[in-house]
Amino acid sequence: MDRYSKLIRFSLIVLLLFLALVPIIPVSQPYFFYMMFWVIMASSFNIIYGFVGYLPFGYVMFYGVGTYITAILWSRFQVPIPIAIMMSGAAGVLLALLFAPTLRLKGIYFAIVNFSSAMILRILVSNLPEEWTGGSFGITLTGAYNPVAGYYFMLFLMIITICVALWLSRSRLGIALRCIRDDESAAMVMGINVQMSRLKAWCLAALFPSLAGGVETWFSAIVDPDTSFNMLFTAKTVVYAMFGGLGTITGPIFGSAFMYELDDFIWGHFPLMNLMVLGFMIVFLILFLPKGVIGSIINKRPKLRQIIQ
Amino acid sequence: MFDLILMALASGILMGLIYGLVGIGMNILYGVMRVVNFAHGEFMMLGAYLAFSLNKGFGLNPIQSIIIVIPIFFFLGLVLHTFLYERIQRSDDPEVASFLVFFGCSLIITSLILQIWNADPRSIPFPFETVSIFMGPIFLPMGRLISAGICILVILLLSLFLYRTYMGKAIRAIIENREAVSILGIDVHKVSAIVFGGGLAIVAITGCLVTLSFPVITPVQGQIYTNIAFLVIVLGGLGTPLGALIGGLVYGIAESLSSVFMPIALSPVVAFVILIFMVMVRPQGLLGKVSTRI
Numbered sequence: 001m002d003r004y005s006k007l008i009r010f011s012l013i014v015l016l017l018f019l020a021l022v023p024i025i026p027v028s029q030p031y032f033f034y035m036m037f038w039v040i041m042a043s044s045f046n047i048i049y050g051f052v053g054y055l056p057f058g059y060v061m062f063y064g065v066g067t068y069i070t071a072i073l074w075s076r077f078q079v080p081i082p083i084a085i086m087m088s089g090a091a092g093v094l095l096a097l098l099f100a101p102t103l104r105l106k107g108i109y110f111a112i113v114n115f116s117s118a119m120i121l122r123i124l125v126s127n128l129p130e131e132w133t134g135g136s137f138g139i140t141l142t143g144a145y146n147p148v149a150g151y152y153f154m155l156f157l158m159i160i161t162i163c164v165a166l167w168l169s170r171s172r173l174g175i176a177l178r179c180i181r182d183d184e185s186a187a188m189v190m191g192i193n194v195q196m197s198r199l200k201a202w203c204l205a206a207l208f209p210s211l212a213g214g215v216e217t218w219f220s221a222i223v224d225p226d227t228s229f230n231m232l233f234t235a236k237t238v239v240y241a242m243f244g245g246l247g248t249i250t251g252p253i254f255g256s257a258f259m260y261e262l263d264d265f266i267w268g269h270f271p272l273m274n275l276m277v278l279g280f281m282i283v284f285l286i287l288f289l290p291k292g293v294i295g296s297i298i299n300k301r302p303k304l305r306q307i308i309q
Numbered sequence: 310m311f312d313l314i315l316m317a318l319a320s321g322i323l324m325g326l327i328y329g330l331v332g333i334g335m336n337i338l339y340g341v342m343r344v345v346n347f348a349h350g351e352f353m354m355l356g357a358y359l360a361f362s363l364n365k366g367f368g369l370n371p372i373q374s375i376i377i378v379i380p381i382f383f384f385l386g387l388v389l390h391t392f393l394y395e396r397i398q399r400s401d402d403p404e405v406a407s408f409l410v411f412f413g414c415s416l417i418i419t420s421l422i423l424q425i426w427n428a429d430p431r432s433i434p435f436p437f438e439t440v441s442i443f444m445g446p447i448f449l450p451m452g453r454l455i456s457a458g459i460c461i462l463v464i465l466l467l468s469l470f471l472y473r474t475y476m477g478k479a480i481r482a483i484i485e486n487r488e489a490v491s492i493l494g495i496d497v498h499k500v501s502a503i504v505f506g507g508g509l510a511i512v513a514i515t516g517c518l519v520t521l522s523f524p525v526i527t528p529v530q531g532q533i534y535t536n537i538a539f540l541v542i543v544l545g546g547l548g549t550p551l552g553a554l555i556g557g558l559v560y561g562i563a564e565s566l567s568s569v570f571m572p573i574a575l576s577p578v579v580a581f582v583i584l585i586f587m588v589m590v591r592p593q594g595l596l597g598k599v600s601t602r603i
Contacts, residue, residue, distance in 0.1 A: 055405055105588060108345050108404045112539055113588050116581040119536070123578050231532075235416070238409065275420035282413030286406050287396045 019155055023148045033151050033219055035260045036158045040212045041233070042241040042252035043161050048205035049238075050246035051174060052198060053181035054103070057111040058118025059237055062092045062206045064228035066213020068125060071139040071223045072132060081144055085153070085214035092210025096203045103198055115234075122229035138224025141217065150219035157215060161208045165249050168204070177201055178247075235278060236263070242285050245292025254294055312446040317565040319444075323453040325561025326460040327518055331534060332541030332553030333467065334511035339547060340484035341504045344397065345408040348415035350534030352509055355418055356382065356516020357526045358426050364433045371433060371517045372459070382513035386506035389414075394501065415531065422528040430525040456518040463514060464554060471550060480504060484550075533577065540584045 022032045041063070048054050066088040073084040102113050126136045133139070168174040176197045179187040188194050217223055236259075244255025259281075266277050285292070291299055298304055335349050346352075359381070360374040369377070393410060400406040441450045471477035479500050482490045491497045519534075520526060537560065545556030560580065567579045 053402075055408075057408075101589065102585075107402065108408055109588050111405065111408060113585050116536070116584050120578055120581045120585075123575065123581075127572070127574050235412065272424065273420070275416050275423075279413040279416030279420065282416070283410050286400070286410045286413070287393070290400055290406070 016159075020152075023151055029147060029151060030219075031264070033147075033154055035257060036154045037212055037216060038236070038240055038256040038260050039253050040154075040158050040161045040208050041237045042244070042256045043165050043249075044205050044208035045237045045241050046246055046248075046252045047165060047168060047201055050241065050248070050252075051168065051177045051181065052201045054198075054202070055107075055111040055114075055238075056205070057115040057234060058121075059114075059209065060229055060231065060233035061118040061121050062095065062209040063213040063216075063233060064118075064121065064125070064225075065091055065095055066210030067217045067223045067228045068133065068139075068213075069210070070214035070217040071141055074144050074217075075139050075141055076132070081146070081149075081214075081218050082153075085211060085218070088214035089207050089211040092206045092213075093203050095210075096206035097199075100199055100202065103195075103202060118229060118231075118234070122225055125229065126225040133225070136225060138222060138228075141221045141223075144218060145221035147219050150215055153215045153218065154212070157208070157211055162249070162253065164204065164208075168201075169249055173197055173200060232275075232278070235282070239278065239281055239285065242292055243281070243289075245295025245298070248292075248294050248298065251292050251294040255292060258293075313569055314566070316447045317569045318562060319447050319449060320453065321562035321565035322558060323449070323457045323561070324522070324565065325558035326457040326464075326554075327453075327515060327522060327557070328537055328541050328561050329545075329554035329557025330460045330463060330511065330518075331515050331538045332545060332557050333464065333550055334508045334515070335538040336542045336545070336547065336553045337480070337484075337504055337511075337550050338508040339542065340550065341480055342394065342501050343404055343407070344394075344505075345404055345411065346508070346538075347408050347411040347535060348418060348531075349411075349512060349538045350531035350536070351415040351418040351422075352382070352512045352531075353516040353519065353534050354422060354526065354528060354531040356513035357520050358422055358431070358516075359513070360517040360520050361426070361431050361433055361526065371520045372455070375459075375514055375517045378513040378517055379510045382509040383506035386509035387502055389509075390502045390505040394498075394505070415535070419528055419531060426528070428528060430527045432525045433520045450522075452521040456522045459514070459518060463511070464551075467511075468551060476500070476503065481550075536580055536584070540580050540587075543584060543587050 019032060019036070023029055041059075045056075045059055048056055066085075069088040069091045070081065070084040073079040073087055074081055079087070099114070099117060102110060102117075105113060125133050128135075168177075176187065176192045179190065179192060180194055180197060184194060213228070240256040240259045241252045242255070243259050244253065245251030263274070263278075266274050270277075289296065331349070331353065335346055338344050338346050356378055359378050360369075360371045363369045363374040363377060364371070393407075397403050397407045397410060435452065437451050437455070441448050442454070443449075469477075471481060479490070479495050482493075482495065483497060483500060487497065541556040541560055542553050543556070544559055545552030545554065560583065563583060564576060564579060568576050571579075
């Protein structure tokens with residue numbers, strides 16, 4: 001076992017070094033940027049759906065708010081981009097707190113209300129005065145375009161997200177969350193503060209997508225309501241996280257990396273089939289592989305849980 | 310202004326009947342199988358596009374298409390039921406699993422419609438002589454009047470089926486208590502297969518009617534109708550099939566009144582706001598008594 005963990009540690013370092021060198025060596029920078037973006041989305045989605053069992057079907061709204069706050073702060077108030085990104089994160093958490101009352105709903109009701117909230121936000125953003133949000137055309141941040149800085153910010157953010165997820169899975173809070181997911185009343189009887197733990201996880205799950213949204217604005221230098229609040233973002237996040245395995249740490253990372261590659265391939269070769277393949281993937285995953293790849297492996301060989309989480 | 314409100318009320322009631330029928334299909338599916346059909350609107354658009362093709366290819370008007378579309382969708386429902394039902398029921402959380410599966414279906418159907426019929430808005434030439442009739446200050450579009458009439462007919466037939474036949478009683482019994490019903494020797498599997506087929510057939514009817522009530526159909530409208538269906542059944546109460554009718558009327562009136570007082574771009578917000586408000590405050594619906602599901 002010890003040999004394996006050494007090997008894993010070594011390959012992790014190599015992988016991180018490679019990611020750190022991407023802007024210098026001649027490989028596609030956007031490709032790895034968006035792969036890291038999806039790792040962040042799937043990992044933080046895992047915090048709320050994998051650990052707590054709440055399906056936020058309007059998850060894209062945190063990303064969307066992140067992109068817009070950064071864009072508005074930079075273009076209307078000349079706030080430096082890194083600070084604007086921090087404000088995006090704060091706005092995401094604020095939004096999560098605003099929707100905290102919906103946490104008392106369960107299962108499908110929570111999913112639908114969350115979905116509707118995202119739709120409302122999208123319509124509101126495209127109908128706000130042009131001076132603020134640029135209407136349905138969005139905002140172009142010509143002067144802020146800095147892909148290399150954006151890239152390293154995203155790498156940093158991805159490492160933090162994974163570390164937080166790792167910490168969460170081992171911490172008291174993480175154990176409490178799993179208890180709540182499996183049996184809420186039992187958890188309450190055991191003295192777990194159900195509302196508070198849930199709220200913490202909800203805020204964490206909101207923080208990273210909004211930060212990632214801000215960084216993505218830096219990288220692409222353009223926001224518009226149709227992209228920022230696109231339903232497919234939620235769909236992809238769900239599929240990527242589920243493919244790897246919800247409730248595990250490596251699952252969403254593996255799922256995002258693999259599925260992003262697959263998605264990229266499909267886009268490149270059969271652009272019209274993209275939506276259909278995504279649909280079939282969702283149906284297939286739910287029906288035949290509900291635990292995901294990593295989840296199924298762990299399920300079959302529980303001993304492996306010591307190495308892969 | 311008064312005339313405007315009166316007209317909004319009238320068109321709200323006409324549209325409300327169609328929305329009600331949309332909701333009834335979804336409500337029966339949910340009540341019997343605990344299946345959340347997130348592809349409801351997409352199935353509806355599929356029906357609408359079939360009506361479009363039947364019109365173009367064979368010159369059938371949307372009302373004649375209904376007769377052809379019903380068996381197709383009933384069969385489609387049976388096929389889907391065979392493939393999906395068992396596996397969904399076996400998963401940890403059937404409701405959320407079905408929600409995601411049907412979300413996948415909605416993507417597949419949208420992309421199918423895009424492949425076959427393109428993204429261009431389509432319309433069926435209006436099949437009747439009179440385009441609209443006037444009742445005093447109010448004018449009523451003929452297409453919506455006819456659709457509303459067919460809706461009332463379908464709803465009447467459906468209530469007769471649900472309240473007067475053995476199968477209908479079995480369906481209502483399953484909605485009330487699944488476990489007890491299977492002990493009593495009713496074949497839950499068979500009933501749910503029929504319900505799935507029937508539910509999709511109702512969706513297809515509404516799809517044909519939409520081509521009469523609205524000038525154009527586009528592939529992306531499905532999402533909007535799915536949301537309306539959710540709203541309607543939340544308003545009417547989950548599991549009470551005919552409550553959806555009241556939900557539909559309430560929403561239809563709210564929507565058309567809001568378009569009088571608010572900018573038209575914001576009118577979809579009304580649906581979502583009512584939906585969130587209802588789920589948070591009165592999840593058992595306007596008429597419901599006690600909720601045990603939430």
